[in-house]
Amino acid sequence: MKDGPPCSRCAERNLSCVLNKSLQTLIDERSQWKATVIQDIDRMHGALQQVLGKLSLPMLPPLLTGTQEHEASPHDYVVEKEEAGPSCDNSPRLSPRDDAVPHVPIESLYQITRLRALRADDPEEQKPVSSSNPDSSATDFISRGLVSIGDATRLVDFYFNRIDHYMYTVGRGKYHDFEHLRRGSPLLLACICTVAALHDPMSNHLYGVCKREFQRLMAASMFDRRVDRDHLRAMCIGAYWLHDISWTLSGYAIRRATEANLSSNYHRLLAKGGEDALDSIRIWYVLYICDHHLSILYGRPSIVREDGTISGWEHLLKVPGFTESDKRLVSQMALLSMMSNVRELFGPDTGEPVPQAFAPQLVNYSRQIDQWMGYWTTELLKLHQHLGEFPTKGVILHHHLAKLHLHSHVFRGLKGAPVPSYFQDSAAAAVSAATSTVEMLLSDRDIREGLVGIPHYLHSMIAFACVFLLKITVQHSGQYIDDEVVFDLTNKAVHQFRNTSVGKWHLVHMMAEGLEKLVASRTTNTAPSNGQPAVLATSQAQTSLGFHQSPHMAASLAAPNGFYEGDLLNTGFDDECGLGTSTFLSIQPGELDFDFFGFGL
Template identity: 65%
Template sequence: MGDGGPPCKRCSERNLSCVLNKSLQTLIEERSKWKDTVIGDLGHVHSALQQVLGRLSLPALPPLRTTNAENYIPSPNDEVVHCEDQGPSCDNSPQLSPKDDALPHVPIESLYQITRLRSLRSDDPTDGPQATPPRALNHPVEDFISRGLVSVDDAGRLVNLYLSRIDHFIYMIGGTRYRDLDALRRGSPILTACICTVAALHDPMSNHLYGVCNREFRRLMAASMFDRRIDQDHMRAMCIGSYWLHDISWTLSGYAIRRATEINLGRNFKHVITENSEDAMDCMRIWYLLYICDHHLSILYGRPSLVREDASISRWEEMMTSSVFTESDKRLVSQMALLIIMNNVRELLGRDTGEPIPKDFGPHLTNFSRQIDQWMGYWSTELLRLHQFIGEFPTRGVVLHHHLAKLHLHSHVFRGLKGSPVPVYFHDSAIAAVTAATSIIDMLLTDHNIREALVGIPHYIHSMIAFACVFLLKVTTQHSGQFIEDATVLDMCTKVVQQFRSTAVGKWHLVHLMADGLEKMVAKKIKAPVAHSNLPLPNVIGQARLHYVDNNSTTLSPMANGTNPYDGGNSMENGFDDEFGLSTTPFLHFDSGNYDFSFSEFGL
């Protein structure tokens, strides 16, 4: 009798071994093994093809419909479909808090007491974002690096670039807990992906890695959208992304602020003041950075800010007396102090409604301008101690931010004019705006520290540099020859394009996109019909050379114009092209890799 089952009738009658049954059983076993092998090989091919599609930024394949659970290796791009939908979970045995016995003062607490829906339960406001302990050294790390999307060597190079070259631009907040790739991977996968993305954006040798890292960061962000709790490193990653990733900064900033508000991150202020708590100080650094990102974006987009100035914001000076307050924290709060002034400017002027600002705002502009000067005078001296750590950028950065703030403030006098002359009572502000814009470009072209900082500074500064260039081009269009020579503007913008092109960053960095767009705008202005203006040129900006106010607010430094290839009297007819007219296009808009320089929210 065969081993595979009962013999056939003939073999049974003759008490013979059934060869036919044994052959069938053998065939079935071999077919089963062959099927398992084919399914396993197909799974390997499917997984490898998914990785190739991911590297090429192409849509992923759907999951295999026929798989062997023992042999199939799932791809990270496969979608997991849950067969059973789970309803909202309830707290069956909730622990009553003292608030349960008191009269409810927050409506959602009453709804929670009735329904016990876990999603409605507020976290204890005394609980901040928890620091995630690193994984044990013998615990394998599962991330996009272990999956082979980015090699260990490439990831290590990106992390080292970020920690050594970029992190100090965000006040050393990004890599405070980690000093190498291994520690970072074991501590926070999402922070690892974010740091690698930002580093690849700045590295001209990592263009092939930027898309992979960026997709992984977005995937992890999307996967954590509905997580009930997130840790400090998760908040840190959102801050870093908002600071440098211009295409998703508005979304990241808004979401991070909502999560920080949910846990009342600003309440750590009193723990820093009363307890000198280092952990509370770390939370406040994150909170202050969110404030900075929020108000930067409010300036760029002309939209109201989300973070309100409570005690944790307005009383920042009290933190400077704490023992856990560092020299690097001074740079952080210096930005806070300036943005508080700029917030007051926005509160006064409001959003652009297409109407000129009232004459009565003149004294307010003068007062705000004086506050900005005082801010620069104080912090340019206060930050001198940081030179031994990161060079002269902190103090030179103060001067740059001074000019950026002056440009934002005084450019509002051009709002709603639609090419009409600037009212006489706003001439001083108009001259101040043009002076600030030229000073920004002058620093970019002549100051070594600012040129070097193009690799690392947040996208807010790049955007404001772009605004300074377009502002001057629009001034020469709508007020030709009145505040600055057209040829001087063309010369400066041409040199800015050259400076951008010589900056070694990744091809997706704003600097490269800005160079292409600005070059096209200058070329259009050069080819445009010309007209001569009889309006006198103010003495503050001479016809032969350009001046800007230095950090002492008294010394004027000339900018060497070099050889000027343009005719000094040439100008452009008003509104010859939409790029130089009024527009309702958002401030940051990308289309097929081109940077849009139509900044309607700044009032031109």
């Protein structure tokens, strides 16, 4: 409203303008009425969706407006309010340390400012809060019609019965069915549905919807002062299985878990026991595992340090409530703790060969890995209700992969040059471990079935084993293993990946396509020198190995300037780096590209 006589008069006399007050009251009432109507419509829409779901009738389309996704229009009335400052504790309760000399600087700042955001929560007095509220199910992505209640129930059941056991049953927490999970934590529900849709071949149409909801809820909670265990649990699940966002989730989850002093539950557990403390330490240990998995995959330092809560896992074996799944959990921690020592020894890949002085350490670490396998194959002999013999066989698989990761360091910096004589045993051990990994995948039923459920770390390491062997055929052809054996194993691995019943966005399908390209490129460059076209030689080599081209593969090879045409050493398969292991997946966090030019060791 433009200036008029009343406003000018009031302004000259420093009086409040009655006209402006009336207009402001009208604006406030209209805004409140509008928000109430939208909320009422959302609730009616959600209730109707539930009724339709119970009757197995088609769902209504999502509302065009809603309390969750309504964006203010420039034409909406906006009431300017004074920006609120940081909140303070008006009546803070003194802690036992308030009268002592401060030893943590932030405590001193809190004592003089009473800024609530600076106050650390005492884990002894924290209640096991939930991220839910009484109306959470009325506004979740199911009530909004994005996912039907039938599909959501099926996904949750799929996760509980097929997937969660591979993360030591930490993901389900206190929830045992869909209804309790939905009422308890919308964020955990969205994450579980996302992981289940990734693994379920019948839920390709749900994966994108569920993942967007999970990321939306994660983004909305970014600046929440406190997060509960279900929130941390959801981030654990995402970091464990969602390879494209695992790096981001893992780092953020560790920071929030550290802020909540989650690791202090280790000492509470030893002193007093209790399911809450045990659940908290399980989450902390899964975060440790995710952190070290990513550290191995990306060749970067880990975040969680090796303190007493990590190295003292043996003390937990006698804690009441410690289960067989918990044994599997700490077995992984024991192995990753050893692998962190390997990482500290070799450091980042600088392109330089490994010094000869490291040879005794390689032998020592190799012996430790053997001892780890010997101990845990005995400890985990008990058959798992859902996984069968996988826990014991998983120990053997991890043993092969650890040996591969350890001994493959001797190829670092060589760039095709011969392996020094003092590292020949390690070179042979690396090739043997990679071969055993692929052979176990192809021959063992439990391991094959585990492709649906195991963390993306294991998929990545299996991919590393396959690509490592193909690189050996390029740089050390016939020296450690026959090239045809490598092609045959890789071809069978492609077939296995392609026939694994998972969603189309799952990592194994990407691995199948990428390995198919690598085998095709390698066989192209082994064409006989009898004037036969390279593409024809490739086709014959693939036929002799039982290798079948996909349509787009055949088109690429037949192109005049084919993607894989020419000398193998000029394609990028060998140029960028050698057989080092610190960044064997040539990817950045959030990306995983198995295309030929970008996939190097």
